Amino acid sequence: MGKCREAGAALRRRTARAVAALERRFGVPEWDGPEPPLDALVRTVLSQSTSDVNSGRAFDALKEQFPTWDEAFAAGPEAIEAAIRAGGLARQKSRRIHDLLGWVKERFGAFSLDAVQEMPTEQVFETLLPLDGVGVKTVAVMLLFACGRDCFPVDTHVHRIVRRVGLVPATASAERTFHLMKPLVPKGKALSFHVNLLTLGRTLCRPTDPKCPECPLRGMCDYAAGRA
Numbered sequence: 001m002g003k004c005r006e007a008g009a010a011l012r013r014r015t016a017r018a019v020a021a022l023e024r025r026f027g028v029p030e031w032d033g034p035e036p037p038l039d040a041l042v043r044t045v046l047s048q049s050t051s052d053v054n055s056g057r058a059f060d061a062l063k064e065q066f067p068t069w070d071e072a073f074a075a076g077p078e079a080i081e082a083a084i085r086a087g088g089l090a091r092q093k094s095r096r097i098h099d100l101l102g103w104v105k106e107r108f109g110a111f112s113l114d115a116v117q118e119m120p121t122e123q124v125f126e127t128l129l130p131l132d133g134v135g136v137k138t139v140a141v142m143l144l145f146a147c148g149r150d151c152f153p154v155d156t157h158v159h160r161i162v163r164r165v166g167l168v169p170a171t172a173s174a175e176r177t178f179h180l181m182k183p184l185v186p187k188g189k190a191l192s193f194h195v196n197l198l199t200l201g202r203t204l205c206r207p208t209d210p211k212c213p214e215c216p217l218r219g220m221c222d223y224a225a226g227r228a
């Protein structure tokens with residue numbers, strides 16, 4: 001038990017050093033401000049298995065065609081599918097979005113998820129996770145970016161990097177990584193760490209051939225130590 005606590009403290013210190021090293025290299029990202037949580041959730045459903053550019057285009061096209069969620073729901077899944085075709089997997093995502101809108105209306109009495117702003121974080125997860133196509137990452141992204149909560153999402157870049165660094169076991173799934181990282185990320189640093197890890201994952205710590213000699217985390221990274 002004592003050893004576990006010690007290991008936990010060491011991991012927390014290593015995580016804090018990683019946060020600081022990334023801020024020195026990439027700066028301290030600023031929050032863009034609030035967004036309607038339902039917009040953020042739909043945006044995240046559209047981002048699954050496609051690039052940010054494609055999902056952004058699909059979201060803009062959807063909002064252009066249906067300025068309100070009432071209109072999108074009334075138009076039906078086929079019309080949503082036609083609007084989001086640029087984003088890939090349009091058939092599957094259009095049904096998910098239509099189902100999501102229907103559930104939100106039934107649960108909250110309006111096409112709005114603003115009520116989650118008043119809920120404790122754990123309750124938001126309990127409420128939204130049973131929905132088809134809505135996972136831990138989707139909810140965490142919504143809470144961080146739309147609601148400004150100090151919640152640390154684990155996307156594909158974050159998952160790869162924190163396992164390489166050794167903050168979580170190499171075999172940890174994305175969902176387990178989310179739970180393991182929760183107590184490690186310093187208070188108030190979820191946005192900074194998440195955004196800077198994305199930048200690192202897109203530039204240096206890419207899936208293949210990571211550029212360790214140029215990386216600000218090289219002195220604390222298990223993967224880099226193994227390579228050396």
Ligand code: SF4
Binds near residue numbers: 215216223
């Ligand atoms: S040192 Fe290499 S493996 Fe480790 S985080 Fe940096 S780029 Fe990735």
